């Protein structure tokens with residue numbers, strides 16, 4: 075039963091939209107400052123996502139269900155024994171920006187204050203750690219110095235390495251609205267790919283991969299050479315100018331050199347620099363194209379340098395804006411859940427260690443940084459880490475070089491995984507599985523990109539023995555304290571107790587250079603926390619650093635010298651990875667939602683038509699990729715002219731049964747930024763070839779056992795499941811197996827055969843279709859949805875055979891399942907080419923609006939084709 079009228083926060087991206095439960099629906103909260111009622115396609119499918127497949131309901135050790143008491147006792151004992159025999163660093167936790175602040179806080183306290191090791195790292199290492207390091211280097215603290223409202227005051231928005239139209243859609247909508255209100259507001263998008271976001275920019279800069287430091291250093295040089303800096307701001311509020319000038323004096327930072335090295339026209343570079351210099355209010359929004367790089371931290375600092383030099387910071391409408399990925403990546407950074415922080419924005423200096431230890435009353439405390447994600451798993455593989463607790467993340471899919479992670483986990487003596495589902499790749503390698511309460515079943519605080527604390531609230535009953543993560547950690551903490559014979563630091567009765575303790579700990583920052591200070595919240599009662607409304611810190615409602623006093627020792631921001639890395643000549647093939655509009659990470663929450671699954675049907679490898687030609691590949695055929703020539707992954711080829719020659723793109727999502735062996739991180743190297751440790755997910759060099767396909771296959775129907783293939787993906791539709799496969803082996807007509815009692819009809823076709831599984835309905839003699847399989851030596855492009863529609867229907871052979879001439883079309887609007895083909899047809903039939911007329915017929919884009927950029931693009935291209943015809 076779902077409770078009515080509950081205010082909560084969306085569990086997906088860092089925009090942090092408010093939601094409300096209304097009957098059996100989840101809608102946008104009109105009163106939440108992050109979204110004012112709007113939701114994107116993922117947010118508006120939350121209700122459908124609530125039923126998690128393979129839900130984990132009881133703690134499980136191996137194959138047996140055990141009690142929580144047994145499970146937590148086992149963990150505490152394992153930790154205790156390991157610390158005694160091998161020292162505190164033999165224990166590690168790997169947690170997540172999708173935990174609540176309370177979960178994160180206790181996990182951090184357990185590891186750093188009671189195990190005595192800082193070996194607690196998080197998937198935020200893969201996501202935000204370069205931005206964190208850049209903030210700390212420039213400002214002395216990990217503070218995002220802008221608010222969402224600043225967008226409304228800006229004259230120029232620069233989006234760098236961010237495909238926000240897909241990844242932060244509600245924020246992107248805010249940008250579009252600001253543009254509508256202020257036609258002078260310009261938007262620049264800096265991305266090697268022409269993304270949907272870039273298509274809407276006033277200027278798109280398709281720079282060479284990792285050319286960002288060079289581009290932004292060039293901007294600094296431009297401002298300095300032309301005396302366009304804010305000299306008084308620089309003099310009074312920054313330090314490091316001389317060293318920066320020395321670096322920038324190199325002639326490679328001149329606009330013509332920059333343009334040449336980045337392979338873009340100089341006029342484009344000039345325009346960017348000129349717009350930046352001329353605009354009084356500039357914001358630079360950046361995300362994974364910046365962070366996920368071997369020069370990620372320098373990229374962040376190069377961006378911040380431009381704002382410091384020009385004084386376009388510390389006032390409304392200005393500043394660098396690191397967009398956070400996960401719903402509570404920011405909250406995790408606040409409590410200090412990264413291996414290189416201690417707690418509450420403090421590092422491992424003597425004073426911080428002493429104050430935190432005193433507050434925690436901790437028996438042992440970590441005194442130096444722990445291992446960062448990539449190194450942490452290497453230590454696991456070496457056998458240095460004996461007990462590893464993974465919580466709310468799926469590293470076997472999301473870490474680079476994921477086959478190595480699989481080996482590391484197999485090697486580890488004791489792996490605990492806390493998740494909502496046992497269906498993840500990581501859960502398969504766990505020794506102990508803990509059933510976690512998920513979104514809607516637990517409550518606590520999350521902090522979004524603009525430092526706004528909102529509450530996720532419970533509105534569902536908890537099934538089976540599922541428990542919130544904070545509870546599981548606290549239970550282990552209590553038992554560990556008993557074993558250590560120290561006073562209990564984990565006697566929390568509710569998430570509120572934990573939140574109050576966390577807020578109280580931030581008091582150590584009061585009156586210091588640190589901005590994170592929430593101690594006023596330590597006095598909130600349960601009732602007050604229940605009533606909590608979204609609140610930004612600093613709690614005095616000031617704009618961060620509005621007094622131009624930064625968090626460094628002397629209050630001056632650091633201009634950081636960021637030498638630009640050489641741009642690699644593009645002789646090889648470059649694999650860029652990232653997100654699709656409708657999926658969330660490793661698909662555990664969105665893979666089973668039919669309308670979200672329609673966005674990208676199978677593991678797809680994008681390239682432009684020139685690249686495809688060079689490789690001898692055609693759309694819908696299969697290519698295979700490898701990092702070292704050992705393991706290969708297969709992907710379905712699709713053409714995206716937004717990619718440059720020799721650039722490939724694949725989404726990070728395909729995992730578990732959905733993606734089979736085609737997980738992209740199997741071929742992404744574990745290279746990382748030396749300062750932040752953040753992996754360079756966006757610049758893998760790979761080998762690529764046409765895959766040696768003998769047979770392609772498509773099966774729609776109910777549970778089947780599918781053949782073992784190099785390529786096998788799965789998609790859930792409401793009525794049936796869809797499998798797509800390809801193999802180098804010759805398949806024979808027995809594939810796939812049919813269930814006993816089913817009858818089979820096999821029809822030879824031009825390039826293969828069709829196999830229909832039939833069952834007789836109990837009431838009549840009518841044969842009903844249970845499954846349809848197409849096998850062909852050629853790619854199968856027929857419209858799978860028409861086949862899905864035939865499942866569980868009486869056999870209609872004529873209809874079935876007619877479908878062999880259908881073809882699949884890309885879904886544009888997921889909410890109403892409108893395809894590109896339908897839109898094209900409607901546009902052809904329509905007298906006026908307006909969006910409104912289109913929507914009257916098809917409704918596309920009338921719910922969440924996430925597809926509007928694409929719908930508008932189709933209208934525009936149709937308009938163009940008409941223009942061309944008229945000119946001729």
Ligand SMILES: Nc1nc2c(c(=O)[nH]1)N[C@H]1C(S)=C(S)[C@@H](COP(=O)(O)OP(=O)(O)OC[C@H]3O[C@@H](n4cnc5c(=O)[nH]c(N)nc54)[C@H](O)[C@@H]3O)O[C@H]1N2
Nearest residue numbers: 087235236237241284361362363399400652653655658659
């Ligand atoms: N739909 C959806 N939305 C999400 C998520 C999701 O899983 N699905 N996840 C959330 C999370 S955790 C995160 S971290 C964010 C990520 O949000 P984004 O960072 O916006 O998304 P990505 O697709 O990872 O990558 C962004 C862009 O970086 C570009 N890029 C690659 N290399 C370079 C480069 O060298 N320089 C520049 N300037 N750009 C480059 C890529 O071409 C890509 O278009 O999304 C959040 N929102």
Ligand SMILES: Nc1nc2c(c(=O)[nH]1)N[C@H]1C(S)=C(S)[C@@H](COP(=O)(O)OP(=O)(O)OC[C@H]3O[C@@H](n4cnc5c(=O)[nH]c(N)nc54)[C@H](O)[C@@H]3O)O[C@H]1N2
Nearest residue numbers: 200201466467468472492493510651652659660662726755
């Ligand atoms: N190639 C490539 N790889 C990438 C990226 C990329 O751009 N390219 N991006 C990286 C980035 S930015 C990120 S953020 C990561 C994300 O990668 P992951 O964090 O590994 O991905 P998720 O699928 O979000 O994993 C979250 C897991 O937690 C479970 N879960 C959900 N709620 C709860 C809960 O309340 N408690 C518990 N205990 N479990 C819960 C889910 O079922 C799921 O299994 O991927 C990274 N990997």
Ligand code: SF4
Nearest residue numbers: 084086087091114117
């Ligand atoms: S923009 Fe982000 S927070 Fe908002 S509804 Fe979409 S996924 Fe949720």
Ligand SMILES: [Mo]
Nearest residue numbers: 200201399400
């Ligand atoms: Mo992320």
